[in-house]
Amino acid sequence: FVMISGSEFLGLVNLPVYALAYNIVVGIFLYILKFRERNFYFPELVAVQLASPELNLYSQKNYQSRFDVRVWTQMILPVIGEWTITQGHQGDHTHKDDWRHAWDFEIMDDEGKNYRKLGYEAKDYYCFNKPVLAPADGIIQEIHDGIPDNAVGEMNLGNNWGNTVIIKHAERIYSKMSHLKNGSILVKKGAYVKRGEILAHCGNSGRSSVPHLHFQVQADPFIGSKTIDYPFADYLVKKGSAYELKNYERPLKDEIVTNVVRNESLHKAFNFIPGQLITFIVTDKEGRETRIEWEVKSDMYNYAFLECRASGAKAYFRNTGSLFYFPHFEGDKNSMLYYFYLGTYKVVLGYYNKLSIADAYSLNAFRKSLSLFLHDFAAPFYMFLKGQFILRYQRLEDDFTSSRIVMESSGRLDFMKKMLRTYDFEIFVSNGRFEKFAVKSPQINFQAKEIES
Structure with missing residues (x-):
């Protein structure tokens, strides 16, 4: 009945009825793809064909469970050795609102102190003058140097971020390291750096009362740009005498973290x-x-x-x-x-x-x-x-x-x-x-x- 009636109807415009099913399917498919304008990951496209829908499904589900599909550049921690996260995302002090996706790194001893002696000088702090690393390959986008390190307990609110290095890793993916030691930046603007390369040393410049490293990922190349939620690819969290591997996660406040030391x-x-x-x-x-x-x-x-x-x-x-x-x-x-x-x-x-x-x-x-x-x-x-x-x-x-x-x-x-x-x-x-x-x-x-x- 559908074929006969369809032939009569479509015959008026000289279209074969056999094309009807094809056009309906194509129309539905294009309509579904329209949803990707608002949600890039739904419906998902098959990047690698594995011969059957079932294999494609298993492969995609496995990839989602193992890796963060939104991470194109894999970043390591920008430090050497074991550091403590003293302020994480949505922090108690400065990591708020548009700048909430950031971390502060410091070094603590077994007693939970971040300094030796009495801690009156910046050099008494364990993290002061320690190397700061490039978290991933990229090009030096911006450098701000020449800001003196603060005396312990003081802040420079006029130069909020202090001495800073920004690296462009890909389009709309930049990393920023701030509060660096005055005069310690070793790279030049426009230079290409490799993951793990020493960029500068940890300091106490800008809005920083004690030495620490501020790290964030952002979508824009400017020193005051808003942060984006971006994980580290792999790192270890120390728990007592044991370690736990983390993949594509965000370190939490008070966690002791380290990159993998290669054997x-x-x-x-x-x-x-x-x-x-x-x-x-x-x-x-x-x-x-x-x-x-x-x-x-x-x-x-x-x-x-x-x-x-x-x-x-x-x-x-x-x-x-x-x-x-x-x-x-x-x-x-x-x-x-x-x-x-x-x-x-x-x-x-x-x-x-x-x-x-x-x-x-x-x-x-x-x-x-x-x-x-x-x-x-x-x-x-x-x-x-x-x-x-x-x-x-x-x-x-x-x-x-x-x-x-x-x-x-x-x-x-x-x-x-x-x-x-x-x-x-x-x-x-x-x-x-x-x-x-x-x-x-x-x-x-x-x-x-x-x-x-």
Whole structure:
């Protein structure tokens, strides 16, 4: 009836009825995209096509849970060592209203004091004259220097921000470091700086009664610009004698924070360079040995990956200098590379005793099963399966000739709170190589050792 009546109606304007459905769908699609004028992230576009809507959904949900999708420039803390946040976002003193997204950094001792001796002079304060770092690569946008440091307890309200450096990292992303020591700025306007490069030293200039570092991110290049809410990519929070990893979060008042201090052995082991060949001897539970070779490559988008020569499997990775992680795997899920992907899914490239790292696998990281097949139908409405990764730093064995770091990790697939699948891993890193990578699970059991290629 619709076809017949539609043919009669559309025939008046010489349009075929078969185009009606197409035009309706296109019209609805364009109408939905109109909502992106007000909300850029809804509806979401698929940046990387993974062959099916279900895989696209799993990948996007995993990316959202692991990374802050609104962060284009990854920033580290602008300091060296352990510092205390004495004023955070929406602070008690000056971080208010349009300038509420900012942090003040100071150094405290075990007694909670920020100075030695009597604290009458700026040089008595632990943070005074300490290096201030570039939080990310960028170009020096603005410099304000020549403002004297205040005597302790006094303020310079005429030059509110004091000596300041502003860096342009990308369009509409600038970082600002203020209250710097007079004459300590080491960079010039227009110079390009790398992440972690020393810019200046902490001081007591401007509206600052005691030495501290003020840090904020802003969308405009001016010294008095409003702040924007922007997280640090990864850092550690000290809690007693232990540390907790934070990713894409905002430090809170009174937290003791630090950047990851790189362990050279871990850094060397995970520092995969395009063109590098990595060779393992794999021993199964029957004692049979197999030689496995991986090559480090990069694609046309400059994304680096490990490729197994035997199976063709690929594991895409990122190395930020302080953190190593895998965002994607494709290919043979019986290969050693697949288990290496599961077992070293996320690794902090510094050693912190008993540090525990948790992360979430994308569901397409697991082999197909009946539970995953059924989950595909429910996934657009509710995801009842979860992939979980945990890595623990067990011990550091160090002597005059060598060092060994022992880590244990596990991967599991859960239905609600019931475990469906589990893998356990042991990772021994010694002198920049994988001395042992072992997999223990009901399904498979083997260990591998890296050798000279």
